[in-house]
Amino acid sequence: MFQSRVGTGYDLADQLSHKAQKTHADGGTTILALLGSHATNLAYDRHKIIFRQGDRASHFYRLVNGMVLLSKLRLNGRRQIVRLLLPGDLFGFEASEQRSLTAESLNNTAVAQYPYEVVDQIGDGSPALYRELMGFLRRQLSSTQEHAVMLGRQTALERVAAFLHWFAKRKNINNGEILTLPIRRRDFADYLGLSVETVSRMLTKLKEAGLIAVLKDHGKFIICDIVSLEDVMLDAKAYGFS
Amino acid sequence: MFQSRVGTGYDLADQLSHKAQKTHADGGTTILALLGSHATNLAYDRHKIIFRQGDRASHFYRLVNGMVLLSKLRLNGRRQIVRLLLPGDLFGFEASEQRSLTAESLNNTAVAQYPYEVVDQIGDGSPALYRELMGFLRRQLSSTQEHAVMLGRQTALERVAAFLHWFAKRKNINNGEILTLPIRRRDFADYLGLSVETVSRMLTKLKEAGLIAVLKDHGKFIICDIVSLEDVMLDAKAYGFS
DNA sequence: CGCCTCCTTGAGTACGATCAAAATGGGTGG
DNA sequence: CCACCCATTTTGATCGTACTCAAGGAGGCG
Structure with a gap:
């Protein structure tokens, strides 16, 4: 159909x-x-x-x-x-x-x-x-x-960072380039085992830290610092995020 | 070695x-x-x-x-x-x-x-x-x-209930029979993505509700009510557990 | 008997969920 | 092209679940 x-x-x-x-x-x-x-x-x-x-x-x-x-x-x-x-x-x-x-x-x-x-x-x-x-x-x-x-074992921030990192790597995106993720917050959240609101909050957190930029155009991000993204993904607390 | x-x-x-x-x-x-x-x-x-x-x-x-x-x-x-x-x-x-x-x-x-x-x-x-x-x-x-x-999507109680239920089913254990789970709380927790303490608390919760009995002999449980165990596993809140 | 590991229980905290509302954006029709 | 509507996202406030830290208890083994 x-x-x-x-x-x-x-x-x-x-x-x-x-x-x-x-x-x-x-x-x-x-x-x-x-x-x-x-x-x-x-x-x-x-x-x-x-x-x-x-x-x-x-x-x-x-x-x-x-x-x-x-x-x-x-x-x-x-x-x-x-x-x-x-x-x-x-x-x-x-x-x-x-x-x-x-x-x-x-x-x-x-x-x-x-x-x-x-x-x-x-x-x-x-x-x-x-x-x-x-x-x-x-x-x-x-x-x-x-x-x-x-x-099972990662915090909300680590999950969001890991997801962006994984996708950027797979698409071969470098710092400063645009990452297109044609996916709504709902799906984002359901993939990471989180609520929509938490995903949104973690994205702003990464944005405020300068690791990514969230474009107006839905589903588009700029990866600003993929190395830090990896650090956060591995251990957010050790990297200084609460 | x-x-x-x-x-x-x-x-x-x-x-x-x-x-x-x-x-x-x-x-x-x-x-x-x-x-x-x-x-x-x-x-x-x-x-x-x-x-x-x-x-x-x-x-x-x-x-x-x-x-x-x-x-x-x-x-x-x-x-x-x-x-x-x-x-x-x-x-x-x-x-x-x-x-x-x-x-x-x-x-x-x-x-x-x-x-x-x-x-x-x-x-x-x-x-x-x-x-x-x-x-x-x-x-x-x-x-x-x-x-x-x-x-990603189950509460602590649901996970513990699901694990016991899965194991009981696989070992063909019926109500009143002994389930032998040769596994420490540490492993129990690491399988379910929880802390050791939470697993312990959820087990006592199930014990107090009469769904299982926890034997002194480490790693042994009695399954008292496998149907309720399944209900809890599917939706703890709907079944009346906070 | 004493040591050590494992388990349980308690108290306080924090992370993320939920509920609620405002803001943003896309799409449609006038 | 603009106005309006609806879906989606963001932000805020509060709550609850599960984690952490801490202590006590229980069992196993030398």
């Missing part, structure tokens, strides 16, 4: 793949080549559901362009974002028949969709696919564990 | 496999059969390091008997336990050359150790191993995500 079919085959994926691979290594060239022609290309505009917690799972995806978030909703309405996806990332593998997460586009996105069956079909002939996918899953697991450490 | 070599081959693993598979499905029969004779069996007594964050990684493991924890230590001394392992669980896959986690035995444990190479060696001949391992990694990822939601 929300999604619009763009085409079949890897034409679009191919056009966009250069950009995708530059920004992120996961699920890169090899997997793309291996899965190539089995893709269905889909496009979503901002804030659309790609799949929902509880849906029956039959496909996995490769983010071609844009940004996607994966979240869990608890019965009492509390939400936790579990992962943020950048171009090149794979998502939509499940441990059970049902989706355990909701996937939602943050801006205009293009994704390639693959039926689960192609993994076994292609994999049986060439173990390379299995190796690639296992490598991807291991990296995924490792980064989710890192996320868990943040949620 | 800490470890003592017990033998080579899958003799020990075989002897213990029945128990292992009953308590947990992960890394069960199929993987065991596939990897069989490439194992080195090791034994550790309580509170020994199996591998340490920063070590070079060359093997993965299968927990045969006992209990193991995987943790991360931050520079400021804060620790987060990322996973608790029960018999049958696989661990020690890494995303990079170095261990990103420390593995530590909680009681007397037996593990089977496999060099990374066997995966490719066996996998290239029979894709079944790759499929099994991918399934294992997917389940692992899913449960780590669940853990992240807990750390």
